[in-house]
Amino acid sequence: MPRPPRLVMLGSTIAISLLVGSVVWTTVTSGPAPWLRLDIAAAVVACTLVPVAVTWPVAGGLALAALAAVSPVATPAATFAAINAARQRPFPTAVAVAVAGLAGHALQGRWRPLTGLSYGWWLLLMAAAYAALLGWGTWARARQALVMSLRERARRAEAEQGRRVTEARIAERTRIAQEMHDVLAHRLSLLAVYAGALEYRPDSSPERLAAAAGVIRGGVHQALDELREVVTVLRQEPAGADPDSPPGPELRDVPRLVGEAREAGLTVSFEDRTDPNLAEAAVAPVTGRTAYRVVQEALTNARKHAAGQPVRVHLAGSPGGTLVVDVRNPLSYQLPELPGAGIGLVGLTERVSLAGGRLDHAVNVAGEFHLRAELPWRT
The missing domain is CATH 3.30.565.10 (Histidine kinase-like ATPase, C-terminal domain)
Known part of the structure; x- marks a missing residue:
């Protein structure tokens, strides 16, 4: 997967930092906090590791999972790392990151248990949360792959259509050139007949000589007009073309x-x-x-x-x-x-x-x- 843009990294860091700050504030205002210094240090480290998790999902996710075992303030960053790994990495790798995060929270619940909720229920809720995050990230990855595939197919279809249009234009130009070739060949063959008559019958009457010369002059003008029409059409002469073929339809x-x-x-x-x-x-x-x-x-x-x-x-x-x-x-x-x-x-x-x-x-x-x-x- 390509590296995420800086805007995504900055937005993710700000959002997770706000969540981590809210957890620290809740911890401070809820009463005596014997682990306050540890939580503040964990919050700083968690906010620092968020860009790492965005760029390197596996390494950042494992580091935040280990940090979640130390302090609950790392929970927002660790869960973000799990869903981010599911979006950017294959499913088995994302499962490994999610399992590491769940293991970190399991250790956290052992030595810093929550009041009012048993450890079993708390661990079950964390497992359900990680499973939901894993499914959400996997769906997002599949959707992104589908969108990219559809865009690629559309690009290929557009390129194929462009190629077919170009080939159609070239084929049509070739057909036009062939028709023009046939017409010019037919007209020039007629001119050759009249020129041959003038050559072999110089004793013809002046009227017939003038008529033949007029036909030749008119045919040359028509041939020049035809040539002017086809001068911009490029083609390759097909093998076996008949220079005496009749003109095309009119x-x-x-x-x-x-x-x-x-x-x-x-x-x-x-x-x-x-x-x-x-x-x-x-x-x-x-x-x-x-x-x-x-x-x-x-x-x-x-x-x-x-x-x-x-x-x-x-x-x-x-x-x-x-x-x-x-x-x-x-x-x-x-x-x-x-x-x-x-x-x-x-x-x-x-x-x-x-x-x-x-x-x-x-x-x-x-x-x-x-x-x-x-x-x-x-x-």
Whole structure:
């Protein structure tokens, strides 16, 4: 056990000194005191030994037990040493200190018996007092150990949660980097095709050459925009990546995602208030993919944690403004059919943040789980 702080030691010394002083005063005022000098000396020694008992419970407790055999004024200090040993030391050691204190009082009762109370009853009362003090101190020690254990478990749980959140963020960044890698590889492969056509067909008409050059210029600009989005994402390239893999999902794939959820048995109402006349190129790929992932994660959570409940998916926005993805579903008070790690929303928040947007999720007043993402509509 750690050494008690100075404030505890000072408070214990003052309290026991007051008790010892009250016993000495009672002895003086009760009549002739043939042992007055011995009691005063024992009181001084007892008050001196209290800090020793606080710091070294066993040594101080044994010394005060021996002092209790000499004078009754040492009783408050000796009983304090017993309960303090029970609080700071294992139970067998505390029992030894308590037995020593009881033995000291047994010797005290032999050569300085109390008037009006037989020695047997007095010794029984002292044994009961020491047993109570021993039990109280042992309970306090067990409670302190339990509190420390709970604090340690809470600290470990917090550290574990922090580690899991960090891992989720890193995993989400890695997935985003992989998607961006796929998109850039796909776009650059198209540019290579057009550049190869220019190389091998220099005799093409000026119109075709101009059209191919325009496609290459536009593709380079788009590739630079994609690279600007991913430049802050750090990852390790996985082994076996296919540089010619197709691009990831986009905003136009959200209706297909909703249809797949309906086929899987989920009741989904879908409302799209974006401009239907806009071309897909009007939405930046990073914005479209992020919106797709928001809807995908929301539908996955609904299947896991709100099975059988209807889900409402709402899309709204326009170029130059904000793309809003709003998903709601009533809460289910049944146990989820599928286990979850509880970090999907952490990764989704990281993804939306990297796309320049904001993600909010909470339970609203209607008892629904509400997931809302706001993304800048980039073109």
